[in-house]
Amino acid sequence: MLNPHAPLPRHVAIIMDGNGRWAKRRGLPRIEGHRKGADSVRDVVRASRELGLRALTLYAFSSQNWDRPMEEVRALMELLRDYLVEERTEILENEIRLETIGDRTRLPEFVRGPLEDLIRDSAENDKMTLCLALSYGGRESLAAAARRLAEAVVAGELLPSDIDVRNFGQELSTRMLPELDLVIRTSGEQRLSNFLLWEAAYAELYFTDTLWPDFSRATLYQAIESFQGRERRFGLTSEQVRLRRL
Ligand code: IPE
Ligand code: IPE
Ligand code: MG
Secondary structure (H helix, E strand, O other), X not given: OOOXXXXXXXXXXXXXXXXXXXXXXXXXXXXXXXXXXXXXXXXXXXXXXXXXXXXXXXXEEEHHHHHOOHHHHHHHHHHHHHHHHHHHHHHHHOOEEEEEEOOHHHOOHHHHHHHHHHHHHOOOOOOEEXXXXXXXXXXXXXXXXXXXXXXXXXXXXXXXXXXXXXXXXXXXXXXXXXXXXXXXXXXXXXXXXXXXXXXXXXXXXXXXXXXXXXXXXXXXXXXXXXXXXXXXXXXXXXXXXXXXXX
């Protein structure tokens, strides 16, 4: 049961893993796992919106996933396009803003078209931000930020000694999202796989053995329940944290 008196995470990010294993266990091709996984995405977006989360980031495709077999990459891109086309109305009706992080230029045109339309048409929505991590890598994103700051230094707009946590964070594509509170990873793996490396600095981590296609509203609630039961200290002592809450 969620605790109505404890705060909800503002921003939840999910590493949606285990589609391939879900299919393999059933003797099905991997793509069937991805197809079933798309249904979990629909459920979780709906549940997050109803709960009142401010932002939900979903790791849908990593920079490294481009190296998977060509047919699997193609199938994932087609599923992504189908998702964008089929969910467009629901996203707009629920006043959800769609955003992405990652290298959008690498996506095929048949994905970029519907994706960019929906980003544009949902830009004024403010009930929740749904951020899709597509062709995303945390290290790639940090390197890009460092590159932009270096360019600003060379252009004489910034001194190296001016670079700090605040302006570095402002160079990241996640700057438009609230602070990351909770990272969930499915399928039993306990690693970040190049996801939100900077942003997860003080996020709570939640690992579940549930494979992504079996993930449901109930699993999301379990993760949030676990989050609500934790004390986030941000380097302070427990006593300091409790005093601040009074
Ligand atoms: C997650 O499921 C989906 C993507 C990474 C695109 P996987 O395809 O990684 O499933 P497993 O890990 O092989 O079971
Ligand atoms: C992470 O899953 C990427 C996504 C969920 C999109 P992977 O299946 O690619 O991660 P590894 O290879 O197990 O670390
Ligand atoms: Mg995997």
